[in-house]
Amino acid sequence: MEEALEITNRNPTWSGTGLVRQVTFPLALLIVLFIGAGFVNPRFLSWDSLRIQLTLAAFIGIAGIGQTLAILIGQIDLSIPANISLSAILSANVYGQTSNPILSLIAGCMVGAIAGLLNGIGIAWLRVPSLIWSLGINLVLQGTTLVYTDTAAPSSTIAPFARWIVTGTVVGVPIILAFWILLSAACLVVLDSTAFGRRIYALGNNELATAMSGINVFQVYFPVYLISGLTASITGILLSGYSGQTYLGIGDSYLLIPIAAVVIGGTTLAGGRGGYFGTMIGSVAVVLLDSVLTSLQVSPGLRKIFFGTIIVAMMLLFRRKRGLE
């Protein structure tokens, strides 16, 4: 019955198990968290507090676009944190030197494009497991940041557009939220209604079958890692606007949390199942969870243990059934 459903349903994201899993768990978690947060401190539920939570969720959600796609094709992108840091620092410095917002945007995005390209080369062409290769790219980006900031200290002049997107509102709606929703809509449409989206799921489900059915898998790998690099760069630029300055390690916390958001959102780390809708709810859930834990004075170490355990538990819960080999 379920199999029949899967076959007849053309849109994998909305197919029986996919969407139910994407929505039920994170939504249930979110509701529990909201109630819990209300008990811990009713001020959590005020608009001012919620707006901050949603802004932080938007950062994770935007970086999570790339991570979701990478995980959907059965890979992962561990170069996001260093990519965010370097993009933030470089774009701020370029703006500080040239006062040209377009150049600053381009400089930031170049980091992501190059990182994505390098990831694609290693993972698609050289076939090094993405968990290892992207971690190596992360190290190289970290090293580049160190060398670069030695010659040019991180600037504290942030392009006004970055600040405007993060702090501004249009008819009462925070621009950052509108921006996130816009990007999300694009991501959902691409995943659900384009050939590229279907190829992403196909690649994640069975690479050999995908290649044999005549799809050039490089044309899936490279765009996915480019998107992942670019969404990380955009997150970096926006983060610099949010904190009003840039510093080494500005993106350090963006390794574990976006992965947690993707996994809580029902996308399986084995690839091929899930979608961005779950990641959106997951992003809000992890941010809320993090702030509730912080307000309960749970230490950073315990929070890391907590999120790590969630990831392991979700992996065990949604693992792909493996027969006897």
Added chain:
Amino acid sequence: MKSQALGRGYQAIPFAMLAPAIGFALVLLIYWIQQPLILSDFGIVSLCNQSVALSLAAMAQTLVVIAGGIDLSVGSLISLSTCFAATYMGTSEGAAVPVLCATLLIGVLTGALNGALVVFGQLEPLIATLGTSFVFGGIALQIRPQPGGSVPPWFATMLTGNLSFLPYSLVLLLVTVCLIWVPLRKSRIGRAIQAVGNNEHSAYISGLNPKKAKLFAYATAGLLTAVAGLFITAQTTSGDPNVGDAYTLNSIAAVVLGGVSLRGGRGRIAGPILSGFLLSTIVSALLAWGISALWQSLIQGLVLLLVLAGVGLQIQRSESWRQFFG
């Protein structure tokens, strides 16, 4: 097909062990030209002290790789064991030895947890150990939010001191090889580990217990990682929740450079140990030539990518990549 691959692999081993040896000799030569003191007593001791931790971590990684898995939690487990040891060792006079044993026990238990997730949880080793690396890193951060702590002076001297030109760190490495590695590889379970890495199904058919073998490999790797962590504790005389970060990738690179197949089932320890020395010395040789310490992680990263790219090409040329990922 499989036997053909095996044959090629066995032939490749001597060359694979030769490569890091030649590389290490070359790096040493380049180092020596700029800094002749490197071959003095002091130079040899500091060279070994810098390199032994990576060699020990590479030994742990090699064992898991031979069993057909991989361990991405090596780095965070090193951080965890240094944080634990440095925090509790100096607390009182008699604490050092119990804490030392407890650290080794933590290594075994965390390794066994990795093994259990892979064996009973049926998770991919890469993903499972990525997950546990967050948990171990979190525990390290919880024990010691800031770098610090202390160790008894005798402990630091015991592991990092020297008897004229013989560094104790090298003794530690040799003792670890003789007491843990060699007995393990000669034993029945050691052969089972290799057989399972080669072909889990045939190992099962021929009466071996693949689950037990894998679990044992991960647990022993945890123990070896804890030894590496203890050595770093003695070397830095403190604990740091981020000190192990670089060791995850470096240990994988050392394994790969040492000629151990990432597909599992074969490999010897001399290659990874030498590669550990090679990878640790490259950076200090460059520092001796006046390259700023800031370049360290960039150079390390580029060397790693180069090594991994080389392996990627090799695998692509030699066999279907499907086997590698499947």
